[in-house]
Amino acid sequence: MKTIFMLVFPDLLLLDMSGPLEVFSIANRYLPAEDHYRIVTVGSEPGGLRASNGVVVHADLTLAQASEPCDLLLVPGGPGAYDRHMPQVLAWLQEAVQRADCYGSICTGAFILGEAGLLDGRRVTTHWHYTERLIKRFPKALVETDHIHLQDGKLLTSGGVTAGIDMALAVVARDHGKKVAQDVAKVLLVLMKRQGGQAQFSPLMNTLAGPETLLNRVQNQVLEQLEEPFTVERMATLANMSARHFSRLFAREMGMTPMEFLQNARIDRARSLLEITDLPLKTIAYKSGFGSVRHMRQLFNARLGLTPVQYREQFS
Template sequence: MQENRAHRTVAMVLFDNVLLLDVTGPMDAFAIANRFLPEDQRYRLLTVACEPGAIRGSCGLQVVADLPLAALPGAVDLLLVPGGPGAYDITLPELEHWLGQAARQARRFGAICTGVFLLGRAGLLGGYRCTTHWNYVERLARMFPEAQVETEQIYVMDRNLITSGGITAGIDLALAVVAEDHGKALALEVAKVLLVARHRQGGQTPYGPLLAAVPRDDSPIARVQAYIVDHIDQAYTVQKMADMVAMSGRNFARTFQREVGITPLQYLQNARIDQARKLLEGSELALKVVAARCGFGSDRHMRKVFCERIGMTPAQYRAQFGGV
């Protein structure tokens, strides 16, 4: 979409308890893009809210919207909804009703982080691919089964809907819009000004654990899960896991997948990766030692698994997330 439309209007919705970085990150990216654009191609940036007056963000700072909802021009180029506790902890009936109409009139609409929950409650996610912060993707999928929730991408563009992962991913979303509107070269210039990568390695996957909290109850499957995590350096087969709880291999595998949602071997690999990530983040152990302690067998195999599952090598992961 390289059409030159005068004054592309980007409208950002504000509400109490909004995460302000979801607002300012994308808006600053568009504002910086304006520095490079001729006047007749610049973005027109607006904020809208239900009521006039100050709105308090989740960090305590206050902002004031430019316009009330009803005063927003009928057909904006891009309507964005930020996230924050105000987007997912409570319902906002007036805003959600308005969104249902305003988003359908906009050329494009989208959400940063948990703002997608407001779009969902407004009935706008049906049949679309979308994403949100890695910590909320399962909740999003449960609440809105009519949507196709992507779990790993930093942002997802599907027709006229664009959604992003958490917080700073709103900048990635804005850069993607700039690239679509004005080309990749301009998006790269904006990224350089912001000191961010034009494309992040690994998507959202490196930022969150692959496994939820390990259950510690006395059910057979939970006992196996806990044993694997506590003895991650050992070698396992599905039959060995089944023998721990006196089940046949076939019945164990079927029961495990039904209760956990993934196969026993997928669980094992995720547990090995999560433990390796902890060691890479918090120690200076050699990669071959990390691989041995996590049951990978060799650092070469660990590298292969990391590249396939995390989108970067163990060395790259340590360089990005290591804290020692």
């Protein structure tokens, strides 16, 4: 029997906790009693703890009572994970992970592990919306942005919300084989392995602010005429610069090359049209500036790990 500790704290995201725990609970239906998962919730403080959706959770154990070894220790995310400072939790985690075979986080639970110093030098991921914040707060962590879930030694981390289910299914497959994990996935009506990574959900570009700088003005003009052919030379002309100087300045200020910006903008435009319209692929390719469906398909595969048709099916 394997023991799973799930940390519970105020303002946690309830699905981060309940999703993975349902995977392990359903897995028990397919396992002999001696192989069952034993699920234990550990509260950051005594009494009821209110999740971000208002549901009150009563944990099985307090931090002081949770002193035994465990096979897997998980930390969910939620506003409490990145907005609260919980020194008692950090101290407990630093000791508890030494007694755990594996430990990890769901979504923004990575922030709690980071505060405990458990991400330094490790490959980790979190929800795409919070990766930049995680990188800034924990510069010693090796944050990767496109994984649904990721393992580095004893450490498991996952992307946002339902990615915790994907990670839990991977744990079940590791512990008891792919067949059991597939049976659990069928009960939950989820896929054992999703096509593509988090990039298919996150915009490749942030929304641009108003035309406050020369480069922003160029970007906004490109976005307004995205269906037209653009080259570095044409963008440089809009800025009244040489192509070489423009490319260097753009890369330094924007963190990407002008052509990377152009490709990202076109992919995001196509994604939006695939999500909310029934336009033919040829029309979408034209409106997004790809020129051809073939070119659009090549870039989608390279950046998102799936074709435009596969992407559209996810939103139909």
